Amino acid sequence: MQHCDTLILPGWCVPIEPRGTVLTDIAVAVTDGRIADVMPVAEAHAKYQPTVTIERPDHVLLPGLINAHTHAAMTLFRGLADGLPLEAWLRDGIWPAEKRWVSAEMVRDGTELAIAEMLRGGITCFSDQYFFPEIVAETAVDLHMRAVVGTPVVDFPTSWAADTAEYLSKGSDLVHDPYADHPLISTCFAPHSTDTLSDQSxxxxxxxxxxxxxxxxxxxxxxxxxxxxxxxxxxxxxxQRLADLGLVNSSLLAVHGVHVTNDEIEQMHDAGVSVAHCPKSNLKLGSGFAPLNAYREAGVNVAIGTDGAASNNVLDILDELRIAALIANATSGDASTLGAEAALRMATFDAAEALGLGNEIGSIETGKSADLACIDLGRCNSQPVYDPVSQVVYTAAADQVSDVWVAGRQQLDSGRLTGIETPDLLARVEEWRRRIGQGTKPESRSSDQ
Ligand SMILES: [Zn+2]
Incomplete structure (x- = not known):
């Protein structure tokens, strides 16, 4: 008998790879943070002596969900400037709030709130772009969460950096260098948008x-x-401006990509650009519908993200992929455009590829990191189960996520967060609500709403 740390026995396992597979009578063995085996239950019992056995007969086991684009700390601005289009939302709502409130302390508490919410919703990896990225990385490591930490870059001063040179040097010295070989953290640069940086920057x-x-x-x-x-x-x-500056290549993750021509989609495909599709943020801010079908037909790799909590307002990938699937069908006039399997793949395998983590996460395969999520399909709203993938995409809510592992460590156990003291976190969040709420007058609300 061999030792393994954890043996998980779910009702169904959807490994994502090979494509279209649903496994039953299956066990997943985890050792040293990695998936050691995916095999029939009887074989697993004969082969392994686990430290812990997790039986979840009404549940489906998936690779952990991946949030390909968010601004985690903005959870503390959730609901602060609702009802505005993007430009006014930024100018009148978010930027003044950020100018006044963003600090290392705010980013730490906001990121912890985001991680708590994401773990509860089956998310095991998030791609972030926000100020004080070194604090985002530190918080993710402290809470044992996988993150792609983006260093923000803009040409104007903020509480984190005075000018472009400082954003870049801090990104290199405080974010990239300390985490260059970290098992849970990878890093990137995250210029906000093309209108916030000069060509030289x-x-x-x-x-x-x-x-x-x-x-x-x-x-x-x-x-x-x-x-x-x-x-x-x-x-x-x-x-085109980015292309002329040498930035349109396979290292680029284009967030949103709502208003694109067919030629631009072709250009993105040819260059190997990935897209982070954030449909709910686009709906809420009235930005439009990203042409998901055209991207997919052109062969562009598309991941899925929630964007920040101030423009969504939840960090819930199950919610996001359901909306993505429904919009794709509605905008194409064809109910078979984005099937449940393809939608779920966007939130796992495709997202891992988009973030450069395809060898590490995104599917349940031997040797990959044990980043896993278990969803309870025994609830009334998910019964009966003819097709577990369809039930995940079209029926499952975040509170049906029962168990989550990040690199083999169980972070959610039967719906309970194991590494976060929720009452203490919520007390700090309430203190931020009191401070931010007192200091912000939402002038933007019209009286007739
Ligand atoms: Zn964003």
Whole structure:
């Protein structure tokens, strides 16, 4: 008999790879944070002496869900500036709040709140872009959460950096260097959008990103206004401007990609660009519908993200992929456009590829990191189960996620967070609500709503 740390016995296992597979009578063995075996139950019992056995007969086991784009600490601004289009939302709601409140302490508490919410919803990895990224990384490590930590870059001063050179040097010294070989943390540069950096800043960013061999993620073609303004100011659409500056390549994650032409989709495909699709944020801010079907037909790799909690307002990938599937069908007029299997793949395997983590996470395969989520399909709203993948995508709510492992460590056990003191966290969050609520007058609310 061999030892393994954990033997998980789910009712169903959807490994994502091989594509379209649903396994029953199956056991997943985990040792030293990695998936050691995926095998029939009887064979597993004959082979392994586990330290812990987890039986979940009404549950489906999936690779941990991946949130390909968020701003974790913005959970503390959840609901602060609702009901505004993107430009006004940023200018009148979010940027003033950030100017006043963003600090290391705020980012630590907001990121912890986000991680608690994401773990409860089956998310085991998030790709973040926010100020004080070194605190985001530190918090993720403290709570044993996987993260792609993006260093924000803009050409104006914030509480984190005074100018572009400082954003870049801090990103290199405080974020990239300390975590270069960390098992849970990878890093990238995250310029906010093309209208917040000069050509010179983009060139400096590209040179450093190439030197450090890290990817770049940016909000791109999110709204029609962004494109109109770019043409007025530079004579180019944002994607073309980035291409001319040498940034359109397989290291680029284009966040949103709502307003794109077929030629631009082709250009993104040819360059190997991935897209982080954030449909709920696009719906809430009135930004439009990203052409998911066109991306998929062109062969562009598309991941799925929640965006920040101030524009969603939840960090719930199950919710996000359900909405993505429904919108894709509605906008194409074809109910078979994005099946449940393809939607779930966007939130796992495809997202891992988009983040450069395809060898490590995104599917349940021997040797990959044991980043796993178990969802209870025994609830009334998910019964009966003809197809567990369909039930996950079209019926499962975040509170049906029962168990979550990140690199083999169980972070959610029967619906209970094991590494986060929720009452203490919520007390700190309440203190932030009191402070931020007192200091912010939402002038933007119209009286007739
Ligand atoms: Zn965003």
């Amino acid at each position: 983009f060139v400096e960013l590209r040179v450093l990103a190439d030197q450090l061999d890290i990817p770049v993620q940016i909000h791109l073609h999110e709204t029609a206004t962004e494109i109109t303004r770019s043409i007025a100011q530079t004579g180019k659409r944002p994607l």
